[in-house]
C-alpha cells in the first residue's frame with residue numbers, strides 16, 4: 001500500500017465501505033473515518049476533523065444522517081476549509097437529488113473548495129437500491145412486508161456500487177474536477193414495483209404496505225425515534241418524493257463510460273455476494 005492517503009468519511013457505511021474496498025484493490029490505503037472507526041471523526045465535533053484530515057490528499061464526504069438536516073451546509077463548508085488548511089487537494093461530496101438542503105450543502109462545499117484551491121466533484125444521487133437490501137428497510141422487507149408512507153411516484157433506484165465506482169474515479173483520476181454528476185439507475189420504478197422485483201430476485205415474498213405519513217410518524221414516535229429524525233423522514237417522504245426525481249439520467253454513463261446498473265442486477269449480485277459489499 002502506498003500514498004496518496006484518501007480519507008473516506010462514512011467509511012463504514014453503504015457507500016464508504018464500497019469505496020474503501022475499491023481503493024485497496026487499486027493499491028491505495030484508505031483512511032476510514034466515522035464515530036466508531038480507529039480514525040474517529042464526528043460531524044458534531046469539529047475538533048475531530050483536522051486530525052482525521054491530516055496528511056490526506058483527497059477526501060470523500062458522506063454526511064450523516066442526511067444533508068437535509070439544518071446546518072449541514074455550514075458544517076460541510078467548515079470541514080472543506082479545514083481540509084484546505086490540511087493540504088487536501090480533492091473533495092468528493094455525496095449528495096441527494098432534488099433536495100434543497102443538499103443543494104445548499106453542495107454550494108457551500110463548492111465555494112469553500114474554490115476559495116481553498118481544492119478540486120471538487122459532487123455525486124448527486126437518487127435513492128439507493130441498498131435501502132431495500134441492507135439499509136433501514138431491509139429487515140421489514142425480509143420479513144415480508146415493508147410499511148412506508150410513499151406516494152405512487154417512480155424513482156430511478158441507484159446501485160451503491162455505481163456510486164462507489166464514480167467516487168473512486170473522482171478521488172483518484174483526473175477529469176472529474178468541477179463536475180456535478182446526477183447519478184440514477186437506468187429505470188424508474190414505483191416502490192411497489194421495486195419491492196416486487198426485490199422479492200422476485202431474492203425468492204422471498206414481500207409486499208409494500210402504503211400508509212399516510214401521519215400514521216407512519218406516529219409509529220416512529222411510539223418506537224422512540226427522536227422528533228428531528230421524524231421531521232427528516234417527513235421531508236424525504238412528503239416533499240422530495242413528489243415526482244421531481246422520477247426521470248433517469250445518464251450520469252453514470254457520463255462519469256464512467258458505461259451504463260448504470262439495473263435494480264434487479266444489483267439485488268441479484270448483492271444476494272450472490274452475501275452482503276453485497
Ligand SMILES: NC(=O)c1ccc[n+]([C@@H]2O[C@H](COP(=O)([O-])OP(=O)(O)OC[C@H]3O[C@@H](n4cnc5c(N)ncnc54)[C@H](OP(=O)(O)O)[C@@H]3O)[C@@H](O)[C@H]2O)c1
Pocket residue numbers: 009010011012013014015016033034035036037041042043044062063064065066067068094095096097125126127128131
Ligand atoms: N440512502 C439513500 O437512498 C441516499 C440517497 C441519496 C443520498 N444519500 C446520502 O447518503 C449519505 C449517507 O451515506 P451512506 O448511505 O453511504 O452511509 P450510511 O450507510 O447511512 O452510514 C452512515 C455512515 O456515517 C457514519 N456516521 C453516522 N453519524 C456520524 C457522525 N455524526 N459523524 C461522523 N460519521 C457519522 C456512520 O458510521 P458511525 O456510526 O461509526 O459514525 C457510517 O459510516 C447521507 O448524506 C444521505 O443524505 C442517501
